[in-house]
Amino acid sequence: MQHREVADGSMFKARMPFAPYFYLQVADGMEMEAEGALRKRFEGLVQAAEIVEREDLDLKNHLSGLKRKLLRVSFWNSQQLQEVKRELVPVVAKNKARAKTTQDVMEALQDMREFDVPYHIRFAIDLDIRCGHWFTVRCRDGVTSMERRADLLQRAEPRICAWDIETTKLPLQFPNADYDQVVGGDIANFEFTPKPEFEGPFIIFNEANEEALLRRFFNHMREAAPAIYVTYNGDFFDFPFVEKRAAQHGMDLAQELGFK
Known part of the structure; x- marks a missing residue:
């Protein structure tokens, strides 16, 4: 699901099919066997598997144009990719630690590549979708x-929301969304204008508790309707933390913001 901005400033959503995938490095000459074994072992999860050639900086002669054969394994959705990844990660780790002799096709799996690329980034890279x-x-x-x-x-001049959260946490501990909370400070409106072309009047909303704070955030995002969210590590901390804390108060982040 992708948000789109129209020339008149309005927004709409478009749903595009895109199969998530990762790469497997397989022992030379065993790519076809590995493909068959993966399809059989993960029947119903693997959408497609194909042998491709990709640049590999680990190859000594990669600057000469030499490429490595990899097995690209695609899935119907991200959940299936994660399910297969969880099963294959320990297999690949065990294979790396043992001798290079291969007796079983699963022992031929030598490495996993790009399994940690977030789905929306993979989509934008592969389809050359660029903001603006x-x-x-x-x-x-x-x-x-x-x-x-x-x-x-x-x-295009899309509306951009740069955001960050502050949370409670125990001393010397990383914030835990199971019991820590999103918090705000009791401060007044202020102005910060680093350059004349970037006027910075900041309007502050001071809320009574976490539930009211999250509700204000969701309401404001629906009103502002940003096309781009800018965060620092937001994919792995801010968004998941807010999603879990919102659920504690009966709010669904995907329903509130229109994406997940």
Whole structure:
């Protein structure tokens, strides 16, 4: 599900199919056997598996154009990718630690690549989706497609929300969303203008408790409707933390913000 901004400033959503995947490095000459074994072992989870060639900086002669054969394993959704990844990670780790002799096809799995790339980043990289570019979005027979409008040179000006959270935490401990909370300070409006072109009047909302604070955040995001969220490590901390704390108060982040 992707948010799109129209030239008049309005927003809409488009759903595009995109299969998540990771790469497996397999012992030379055993790629076909590994493909068959993975399809059989993870039947119903693996959408496709194909042998591809990719640049590998670990190869001594990679600057000469030499590429490594990898097995690209695709899935129907991210949950299935994570399920298979959890099972294969210890297998690959065990294979790396033992001698290089291979007696079983699963012992031929030598490495996993790009299994930790977030889904939305993988989508944007592979389909060359870039913020500020214009696209023609079409939906035919239930299938959505996007085509870059190279003729539109003036960049779009999407609304951007830069955000960060502060939380409680125990001394010398990392914040835990099971019992720590999102907090705010009791402060007044202020102004910070680093450059004349970046005027910075800040309007402060002081809320009574965490539930009211999260509700204010969700309401404000729906009102502002940003097309881009800028965070520091937000994918792995801020968003998951807010999602879990919101659930504690009966709020669903995906329903509130329109994405997950």
